[in-house]
Amino acid sequence: MTNAIEAEGLVKRFGKTTALDGVDLAVPGGKILGMLGPNGAGKTTAVRILATLLRPDAGWARVAGYDVVKQSTQVRSLVGLTGQYASLDEDLSATENLVLLGRLLGLSKPQAKIRAAELLARFELTDAAKRSIKTFSGGMRRRADLAASLVGRPDVLYLDEPTTGLDPHSRNEVWDTVRTLVDDGVTVLLTTQYLDEADQLADLITVVDHGRIIATGRPDELKRHTGGQTLQVRPTLQVDMDATAAILADLTGTKPLRDDDTGLLTAPVADPMLLSAVVRRLDDAGITADELALRLPSLDEVFLSLTGRKSSSDTDAARVPERSNA
Amino acid sequence: MTAATVAAPRHTVITRRGPIDALRDSLVLAGRNIVKIRKNPETLLDVTLQPILFLFMFVYLFGGAIAGDTHAYLQMLMPGLMVQNIAFASLGTGTALNTDITKGVFDRFRSMPIARSAPLVGAVLGDIVRYLVAMAVLVITAVILGFRVHTDPGSFLLVIALMVVFGLCLCWVSVFVGMLVKSPQAVPGVLVAFIMPLTFGSNVFAPTSSMPGWLQGWVKINPVTQLTDAARGLLNGGPWADHAAYAFLWALAIAVVFFPLAFRAYRRRVG
Numbered sequence: 001m002t003n004a005i006e007a008e009g010l011v012k013r014f015g016k017t018t019a020l021d022g023v024d025l026a027v028p029g030g031k032i033l034g035m036l037g038p039n040g041a042g043k044t045t046a047v048r049i050l051a052t053l054l055r056p057d058a059g060w061a062r063v064a065g066y067d068v069v070k071q072s073t074q075v076r077s078l079v080g081l082t083g084q085y086a087s088l089d090e091d092l093s094a095t096e097n098l099v100l101l102g103r104l105l106g107l108s109k110p111q112a113k114i115r116a117a118e119l120l121a122r123f124e125l126t127d128a129a130k131r132s133i134k135t136f137s138g139g140m141r142r143r144a145d146l147a148a149s150l151v152g153r154p155d156v157l158y159l160d161e162p163t164t165g166l167d168p169h170s171r172n173e174v175w176d177t178v179r180t181l182v183d184d185g186v187t188v189l190l191t192t193q194y195l196d197e198a199d200q201l202a203d204l205i206t207v208v209d210h211g212r213i214i215a216t217g218r219p220d221e222l223k224r225h226t227g228g229q230t231l232q233v234r235p236t237l238q239v240d241m242d243a244t245a246a247i248l249a250d251l252t253g254t255k256p257l258r259d260d261d262t263g264l265l266t267a268p269v270a271d272p273m274l275l276s277a278v279v280r281r282l283d284d285a286g287i288t289a290d291e292l293a294l295r296l297p298s299l300d301e302v303f304l305s306l307t308g309r310k311s312s313s314d315t316d317a318a319r320v321p322e323r324s325n326a
Numbered sequence: 327m328t329a330a331t332v333a334a335p336r337h338t339v340i341t342r343r344g345p346i347d348a349l350r351d352s353l354v355l356a357g358r359n360i361v362k363i364r365k366n367p368e369t370l371l372d373v374t375l376q377p378i379l380f381l382f383m384f385v386y387l388f389g390g391a392i393a394g395d396t397h398a399y400l401q402m403l404m405p406g407l408m409v410q411n412i413a414f415a416s417l418g419t420g421t422a423l424n425t426d427i428t429k430g431v432f433d434r435f436r437s438m439p440i441a442r443s444a445p446l447v448g449a450v451l452g453d454i455v456r457y458l459v460a461m462a463v464l465v466i467t468a469v470i471l472g473f474r475v476h477t478d479p480g481s482f483l484l485v486i487a488l489m490v491v492f493g494l495c496l497c498w499v500s501v502f503v504g505m506l507v508k509s510p511q512a513v514p515g516v517l518v519a520f521i522m523p524l525t526f527g528s529n530v531f532a533p534t535s536s537m538p539g540w541l542q543g544w545v546k547i548n549p550v551t552q553l554t555d556a557a558r559g560l561l562n563g564g565p566w567a568d569h570a571a572y573a574f575l576w577a578l579a580i581a582v583v584f585f586p587l588a589f590r591a592y593r594r595r596v597g
């Protein structure tokens with residue numbers, strides 16, 4: 001299988017900022033690449049270059065074999081883009097926006113209307129189809145934007161942080177859509193700040209920081225590198241801490257980390273199936289827990305283990321989101 | 327329905343957009359601007375309400391003083407107000423384009439296989455509708471106040487055509503500024519410095535002969551003055567062809583200078 005997206009040595013500077021500092025990419029056709037990185041890592045810049053919206057200062061990129069600079073028309077006819085920030089006309093309704101895009105892609109007016117209705121139905125926006133985008137909630141906008149990027153039936157789809165700001169239901173909807181698209185043979189490049197999103201969807205994960213790629217691999221390879229998952233247990237009663245710690249030590253084979261202030265016990269686990277064993281043992285011992293969860297390492301922890309230092313988010317590191325997986 | 331039927335790849339590669347495709351893309355995008363006008367008529371307030379206010383204010387406040395009687399003044403003022411109105415209306419193009427760029431709407435268009443110039447050409451073509459609405463509102467108000475065309479419908483239509491052509495030439499100044507400034511709000515601010523001497527330093531409101539000599543020099547060569555004289559001739563009867571030719575050359579000169587500047591700035595900003 002040839003690569004649908006290929007790039008080598010991409011460099012992009014904005015004044016003194018080097019947004020991309022020699023990025024190589026290779027995404028086989030029909031696969032999902034998850035590009036994982038903190039704020040300011042260069043994810044959006046990479047996507048914009050691959051979508052022909054920016055020219056690289058050095059290096060090259062090809063989509064389906066077409067050069068993004070020299071053959072931008074060809075590239076544009078094959079890609080769909082859902083940018084990080086909404087790109088629909090706020091004054092127009094969802095239908096009007098999609099019909100406009102369909103018309104620009106060469107559909108007749110009736111064809112464009114049918115296409116718009118199909119896509120809006122797919123994203124549960126039929127009821128809001130006639131409302132202007134400016135009345136949409138954040139999640140509705142994301143979905144409308146995603147629908148817009150599919151009007152042209154792209155071969156390659158770029159999704160720049162497609163689930164940031166979505167509630168769990170909408171997030172799952174987006175994930176399902178992405179999976180179905182890939183089943184149809186679409187190649188997807190998805191940027192995200194969430195390891196679990198990349199883990200759920202991607203065939204390949206590339207971790208970027210400061211415009212450089214610091215790791216690339218299959219999700220399981222990366223996770224092995226970063227120590228798999230973390231089990232968190234918070235017994236309801238403080239007095240059960242010792243007994244719980246003993247059970248965890250027994251099952252995971254390591255002494256759990258214990259925080260007496262928050263009453264939280266954490267232990268690394270390699271096998272997610274362990275969760276049910278923990279539940280059974282706690283139940284047998286008559287211990288109830290307020291919190292019992294398996295979670296992936298946060299982006300911070302991934303960075304810590306990959307680079308030996310904290311992630312270099314250009315905003316407050318504490319804002320790098322972390323999601324529970326239970 | 328599943329995404330399978332909705333989003334299977336099309337596998338069609340477009341290699342080139344020729345001039346006919348470009349025209350089609352531009353017309354589709356012009357259509358978008360027209361839909362926007364229909365949905366948000368309040369965006370036209372600056373080119374509808376303002377000239378109406380001017381009409382009332384000048385006719386009843388100063389009409390008697392300037393022309394001796396308000397009706398005579400209305401006949402003289404109305405053609406000039408049309409010119410002023412079209413000049414103001416042409417400022418909107420840059421603001422609208424800048425809004426599209428900062429809001430990300432342009433990114434969507436640019437990621438699609440459409441002609442590069444289409445969003446620009448579409449915006450300018452769509453503006454013709456704005457010009458026509460602005461003219462219509464002004465004419466209707468003036469007619470209610472007693473304004474009459476003393477010539478023939480053909481001359482009236484010629485005036486409208488001249489106005490639209492003038493607006494289409496002038497709008498490149500606004501496009502140029504719109505491509506250079508960061509936010510859409512900055513566009514009118516910058517352009518006021520350009521548009522004020524053009525529209526007020528003219529014979530729209532008062533006869534040139536009533537002005538001091540140094541000002542007359544500018545007023546006489548001002549294209550707004552020339553176009554006003556042409557419109558007066560066409561609507562009230564009188565010579566107009568020389569004035570129209572002069573104004574047209576001026577407009578052409580403005581377009582010849584600012585179209586390349588605007589286009590280059592456009593390519594640089596969103597190329």
Ligand SMILES: Nc1ncnc2c1ncn2[C@@H]1O[C@H](COP(=O)(O)OP(=O)(O)OP(=O)(O)O)[C@@H](O)[C@H]1O
Pocket residue numbers: 014015017018019037038039040041042043044045046084314
């Ligand atoms: N148009 C621009 N002008 C100047 N600097 C820019 C521009 N675009 C991006 N940058 C800078 O380039 C760097 C990378 O930005 P980019 O938007 O690609 O990051 P990102 O990984 O998408 O971040 P986020 O998660 O916040 O979206 C940042 O330091 C940013 O400030």
Ligand SMILES: [Mg+2]
Pocket residue numbers: 043044045084160
């Ligand atoms: Mg980004």
